Amino acid sequence: MATRPAAAAAATEEVVMKLTEVYPTGEDSELFDAIRKRNSAAIASLLDPSVELPIKDSSNADDAVWYLNVTDKAHHITGNLNLLADLMPVHDRWVRIQGSPVSPPMQVFARGSVNHKGFVLQDVWYVPECKVNAVSAQELGELGLQIIVSKAKGTFEVMDCDGVLFGKGRRINRLFELEFLNTISGEVPWYIASNATQHMTGDMFLLTEFTSTRPGLPVRTHTGTLLQVQGKGFLRTKHLAVPEVSYVPGLTENIISLNQLTDSGLDDIFLPDVCLVVRRNDAQEIVGMASHSGGQMYRINYLRIAPN
Incomplete structure (x- = not known):
């Protein structure tokens, strides 16, 4: 300083x-x-x-x-x-x-x-x-x-x-x-969704290194609702380390996009009741795991795409 x-x-x-x-x-x-x-x-x-x-x-x-x-x-x-x-x-x-x-x-x-x-x-x-x-x-x-x-x-x-x-x-x-x-603490649930276009949350306080986006950019959520992206940040908690997460006011769930994971060089392996997220390389390092919670949603146990 x-x-x-x-x-x-x-x-x-x-x-x-x-x-x-x-x-x-x-x-x-x-x-x-x-x-x-x-x-x-x-x-x-x-x-x-x-x-x-x-x-x-x-x-x-x-x-x-x-x-x-x-x-x-x-x-x-x-x-x-x-x-x-x-x-x-x-x-x-x-x-x-x-x-x-x-x-x-x-x-x-x-x-x-x-x-x-x-x-x-x-x-x-x-x-x-x-x-x-x-x-x-x-x-x-x-x-x-x-x-x-x-x-x-x-x-x-x-x-x-x-x-x-x-x-x-x-x-x-x-x-x-x-x-x-x-001053914001506590783990909140995050879900992997196959029909979401990008990682997104309606709670700006879950993100660090936040950058606002003005005017807002339209995005379609996993439910089909059209909302606006008003910023991006880094999701960093005890069990999560995910960059490029969009802030979407009005969204009631915290979503990790299957498509954005794929575009980031990751693969998803679906087993009975479990989804594994692995790096697309020879070692296939496991960086995340989620449990099936109904429909096309998997609740994340941990996901570390980037260093925490």
Whole structure:
């Protein structure tokens, strides 16, 4: 990670350590009304599905750095619209940097999800005036996650009670800078389908190294329904390692395409109640196995096409 100038690091530390939610009740009502009026058109445009946003803002998503916010009444927050997908409206929520003198309130424009460069988060507030990306330690705790700090190493890990690792990072002065964080866990079923044209899922959070596709490309699912591909990513879990998986909103099952496996240099061997996936070479290395679950569907036990 690049070292930041001392002044910039101090400014970042000031924001992250003191960023908290503020409620309009008891505040200067005229000030809040003026901010609402100023932001109303921008918020309406942001949430209008008919408005294309080919260049969301000038921030580079690839340069994003995430920090833990350990203050009370904190939320996951970013000021980088390029990091967010699946935007939803937020009603009259505000944040502020605590301290003296009192800083002006900042309005939350929307909430969305993040799936970018090792960071997978839901319910992230978009606050354009906020110049940092902050993960709420309080919200991680509500998910049953805990932060384990190693003072000797200057590092920390985000884990659940079973010791499963969800994220890690390093401590720099008072800042906790994250290297990665994935708050979505658990194995979900995947199926091999002979009548699907490509690997696909309706859950973007199952994919890493995600790249969005705009506008969406039409695809016919294994049920014959015509939906749109809105991105691609890498499926990587304990038992699965599959590249080039399409994100198809509205799809209710997770599908591995027999045709795409074949095009990738793999063969499928169907035995009674079992399907084996093997590499098309002399060794015929077995890279996957699935159990028949009815009709033309086989539920995958494991499938490792690429290194995990």
